[in-house]
Structure formats: C-alpha cells, structure tokens
Amino acid sequence: MTETGPRSPTNREIADALEELGDLYEIDGATIHRIVAYRNGARTVREASRSVAQLALAGEATALPGIGPTLQEKILALTTTGEIPALVKLRAKFPPGLVEMTKVPGLGPKRARRLYEELGLDSLEALRTAAEAGRISELKGFGATAERALLEAVAAYAAAGPAQRVGLSRALAVGEELLAEIRALTVTERAELAGSARRMSETVKDLDIVATATDPAALAAAVASLPQVQAASTPGANAVRLRTHSGMNVDVRIVEPDQFGNVLQHLTGSREHNMALRDFAVRRGMHVSEYGVLDDATGVTHRCSTEAEVYALLGMDYIEPELREDRGELEAALAHTLPQLITATDLRGDLHCHTTASDGTATIEEMARAAIEAGYEYLAITDHSQSMGFGAGVSVDALRRQIERVRDLDASLEGFTLLVGSEVNVLPDGGLDYPDEVLAELDWVVASVHTSFRMASEAMTARIVRAIEHPLVDCIGHLSGRKILQRPPYELDLEAVLDAAARTGTLLEINANPDRRDLSELHARAAAAAGIPLVINCDAHRTGGFEVVRYGVATARRAGLTPAQIANTRGWRDLAAQRSRQTA
C-alpha cells in the first residue's frame, strides 16, 4: 500500500463531527438556525450513499441538500487534516461532561451553561452533588422545584442512559394488540397507530395511537384499564399516557372526527417531514399544525378528517407514511411523481429459507406447504453450505440427496415450483465453500457472509466483490451483516459493491428478518438507483417464518421502491430468464 495522508473519514465520522459542532455551538450560544444547519448537514451526510469526503475533495459536496460552502470547507478540513479547527477550539472551551449534562431530560444548553459558568459544574456527578447540597436553587431562575426535578432526572439518566429504543417487530406486537383492544371498545369510532411504528421505522421509542370516540371520557377510562396497561395517567381530558406490562410507553390521543386527519398526520411525523412540510406551507402563506391548516389569505383554518385532505390543501398527493422522512417525498408529491410502492401481495415467490437440513425447524415439505399457505407461487430451499459451524451446514453428499428430494417433491406439487438452492458461505478470501460443479446443479444460489466480520473495509469489499463476480452466484444475502440494535454493519465500500452488482447482474437481497432488514432502506434505495434488481426474502427458519415479509416490504417501501424494482414480483421463469446466469 502506498503512503497516503490520513484515511478519508467515513460519512458516519463526518456526521458525528458536524453533530458535535452543532451541540457545542448551541452551548456557545449561537443562533438556533446556525445550529439547525449543522444538524441538517449531519443528517444529510449520515444518509448519503456516496463518500461525502470524496465529494468535498471534488468540491461537489455543496450539491447535497443542507451542505453549503462553510460545511463543505469543514468536511474538507476533516478529510485532509483529520480535524476541524472550530471543533478543536470548542472542545477546548467546553468540557465533554458539559455536553453530556445537556442530554439529561429537562436540562438544555442554556441552563447547563449557566451551571457550568456560575457553579463550575462540568459532569453529571458534579451536577448531582451540587443539587444534593442545595446549591442550584440558590441561582436566580432556579427554584427548589427545578433542583428536585434535576436531581431526579440525573439519577434516572445515570441509571438508564438515553431513552431506549426497541425493534419495530417488538413495538408492533404491543401496538397492534393494543390497537385491536381499543377498536373493539363500543365507544371507539376510529383508531390508528401513528408515529414511527406507523412509518415502519427500524426502531421505535414509544407508541402513539389516535382515536375518535362517541364518548371521549369513556374511551379514556376504558383505555386506562385495559389488561395490557401497567400504569396510566391522563394529562388532559382527551389523552391517556400509559405504560404497558411489556414496558412500552404509549400515548393515546382522542380527537374530534373533523381533526382526525390533522392529528394523525402530525403524530405520524417524522419530525423532519413535518418541519419541511410546514416550511413549504409558510412559503405558500399557509400554516400547518395538528389543529388544522390556516390559510393567511382567508384567515380560515381548515380542519381535515383525513390526511389526504391535509396534503391536498398544499397541492400535494397523499404521501404514504413509510415515505415521510423528508427525503424528497414532498417535492415528488407536489410534482405528482410519487412512486407506486410495492405491497406484500405483489410478491410471488421467496428465494431464501432453511429446513432441518441446516438450522431450520421444519422439513422441506413443511416449508413448501407454508409457502403455498402464504400465497407464494415458488420457493427456493437454501440451506447453509458445508462450512457453517455447529453442525448446521450441509455436506456436498447431503446436498446431492437434498437436490433429489426437492426435485421429487416439486414434481408432486401442482401449481407450485419448489427450487433447490443454497445459502453459500462467502469465505474470507471471497471464495465459496461448494465446488462449482455442485453449484451448477442448483436453481438458485444466495451467497452470504457468516464469519470473519471484523475485516478491514478494503478486504471485506474485495471479498464480497469476488463473490458477486462468481458466475454461479445469483444473489448476495444480507449484505451489510448488521443486526438492528445488536451488531453494526461491517466495514464496506458500498459504491464498489453496487458497481460490481450492477456490472455482473447479481441481485441483492432485502432480508426481511426484522432484526436484519438488510439491505437497509438507504442501501436499497441506492442499489435500486444503480439499476440493481432486488429480492425480498424472508430467510424463514420455520413454517411461521414467512410472517416477517412485512418488514422486508416496509424497508422496500421506505426506500421508495415499486414492484418493477423487486425481482420476486415476477414469476420464477421470468425471473430466471432475466438474471445473469441462465439455467441449463
């Protein structure tokens, strides 16, 4: 390797630096709009599919939304020198403990800075000690109540850290059960899930439900006494805040029917989507809030019973909740160019599942029956290859016997195609652990990384590109290797991988397992933009395993994908004819 300057910072490292600059400028007392500009820039960088360091070197980072000359210059400094002078200066001015103090709920940058300057508090521990000694309530603007609240907040934060998020599947299990209970109440008229759960985000902090009722007070009382509820409070006459026995916090809002659309839109978010929507509205002389849409010209506040009316008042098409992240959906809604998003019923087959031959719990026949039951026309049996540890792998001899069994069973199934395949391990050098002549006997080959995750980016990229270039590989399984809330993705040059897949015609999987959702929505969007066909696979390990398809579809929808961009919306013969490898 040649001697070069410092390694180019990753998008995540750049985003973290901009985020930290925003936090420090906020403590420094900068105007809120400047702080917001740093945070917007950080988000853009975090979500970018190309190397922002490389863009900045080429002077093209300003083409990204929210990145102007100043932010590009700071990114350039980080890229070429490894540091940003303003960040170095601010870090010297404010201790890291002060930034952490602002993360305590209820304590913001303004009051934290006063505590630092007037009492010298520079850590959570110092804050706790001062509060216990009654020193905080002596300051002007701080009373005994504030001091007590601060003490409690510090204790809670120190014990539990920042608010915990849970995976979507866990949140929906709680939210949909609660929603069904609420809908079953006689006083309930309408009830919908809102918030990030409705947008099908990867993780969820708490749940929101919006309802209308013939008798709001009766609904509130009934909700508070549902069997799932461990504790409930009623902050207002038309709201219930509850905690379930399963540990989820849930806000239930009971609204007038003619404002249901306004409130549902407001509480569905995202925050970024709503801010951009309102910003757009203001430019048109309108003001959007949860209570209605105010038109400056007439002074009339329009109340909306549906979300579609809210968007229509601004000249926009209805925007599906999964798209509401301010990633271009507002512009598309205005131009009437929103994509027709894929739905689960568009999928005609699944190309990744396991049986008792590897680490699944059901037989080939049971999995085939389950796929038919789930409405599929075809299924590929793709057990793990021979190097899979813990006895979960399939030897070459065993695979040959499996091929015969699958062929026999396929012949007996009317109107359903059972395919024989494999999920082949990609070895650390990018080779596969079945000989080519064996792979050539298979209908479908998924290649996945299951070992040696902790490789340097260059080596991991070369490893996966080699697998992509293998002429008998049809598809790469769960590309990034991440497990949501459990394991970060491995280091990878996404651009290089997408280039290779586009060049060779290798498909990429959206693994629907809710702990994976891999490709991620952003990677899926980038892959589709590169013209790479994607496959939504359940990776089922049991007969009930096809239920997770909703999470794969949700990821595709959040990526803005249409049925045409997903290969398994086609019949098997059509799909097989389109791929790079032609079956014999």
Add this chain to the structure above:
DNA sequence: GCCGTTTTCGGCCCGACTGTTTTCAGTCG
C-alpha cells in the same frame, strides 16, 4: 449556516408544558 415562485438578504415549523414568571424563556416532541 443555508437557501430562493418574498433569489444574494432576510427569513428560517408549531404548539405544549414547566417553572418562576406579571409576559416569558427554556425545553421538548
């Protein structure tokens, strides 16, 4: 600090809640 159907300056989403307030600042979602 960014941005443009108010284009190179002057704006920048909206409302609730809390505490210490007598008209509001800070914080949150």
